[in-house]
Amino acid sequence: MKDSQWISSPTQNSRWVAMEIEECISRRRDTRHFLSDEVPERVLNQAFAAAHHAPSVGLSEPWRFVVVQDQKVKQKLFDNFNAIHRNATLELTDEKRKQIFLSLKLEAILEAPLGVAVFCEHPATENLTIGIQGTTDAFEWSCACAIQNFWLSLTAQGYSAGWVSILDMNLFKSELKVPETWIPMGYLCVGKPATNYEGIPMLELKKWGKRSSKPVIFYL
Ligand SMILES: Cc1cc2nc3c(=O)[nH]c(=O)nc-3n(C[C@H](O)[C@H](O)[C@H](O)COP(=O)(O)O)c2cc1C
Numbered sequence: 001m002k003d004s005q006w007i008s009s010p011t012q013n014s015r016w017v018a019m020e021i022e023e024c025i026s027r028r029r030d031t032r033h034f035l036s037d038e039v040p041e042r043v044l045n046q047a048f049a050a051a052h053h054a055p056s057v058g059l060s061e062p063w064r065f066v067v068v069q070d071q072k073v074k075q076k077l078f079d080n081f082n083a084i085h086r087n088a089t090l091e092l093t094d095e096k097r098k099q100i101f102l103s104l105k106l107e108a109i110l111e112a113p114l115g116v117a118v119f120c121e122h123p124a125t126e127n128l129t130i131g132i133q134g135t136t137d138a139f140e141w142s143c144a145c146a147i148q149n150f151w152l153s154l155t156a157q158g159y160s161a162g163w164v165s166i167l168d169m170n171l172f173k174s175e176l177k178v179p180e181t182w183i184p185m186g187y188l189c190v191g192k193p194a195t196n197y198e199g200i201p202m203l204e205l206k207k208w209g210k211r212s213s214k215p216v217i218f219y220l
Helices: 004-008 014-029 041-052 072-089 095-102 136-155 169-175
Strands: 064-070 114-120 158-166 183-191
Touching: 014 072, 014 136, 041 064, 041 136, 064 136, 072 095, 072 158, 072 169, 114 136, 136 158, 169 183
Parallel strands: none
Antiparallel strands: 064 114, 114 183, 158 183
């Protein structure tokens, strides 16, 4: 990225900006290997601003973020991850798959300079939210949009995130002391990437899975 300012600069040539967005989307990686560099406040603030520009059902803006820097809290989250990860290992019966699974690094909780826990708070029921009459899941989908914006902004600025969902979510909530009603979306390990995994998903690089060549689309 030549100039990380483009996100907040509407005066740029729009075709050039569109190309940069495509590049940023394809360069974004789920990162589990970080350098020890701190994440500058301006980088984090710009990523939060991008998250807050996400679409949200009925303009509910239901995302809630908890920034984790305390090593003791990170240790609790890491122990939480380990317990769930161990159970997942027990589910694998195919020995070859098990060996690949065990070789995968699926979090960077302790070494990422900071973590961002993301929660979804449904608004008070007495307020009508436009768009949730079909399903209230739309609140969580809004939070997923915010996470993607956050992730892309970090990528554009030369940083990255790794999404950790392998957690006991009830324990996760109590470890972070958030209100009982908040719905956990996951924990993002944030920092400067130590690798781009040769430009492909790490799970593909490690031969766990393969990204399909095109999306599934039906035309009616
Ligand atoms: C909702 C969600 C949860 C995820 N949870 C984890 C996780 O717990 N651990 C992990 O290593 N990767 C996790 N990932 C990352 C995916 O494995 C990754 O996005 C996928 O392999 C494609 O790689 P890429 O993001 O680099 O394109 C998660 C991704 C999403 C969207």
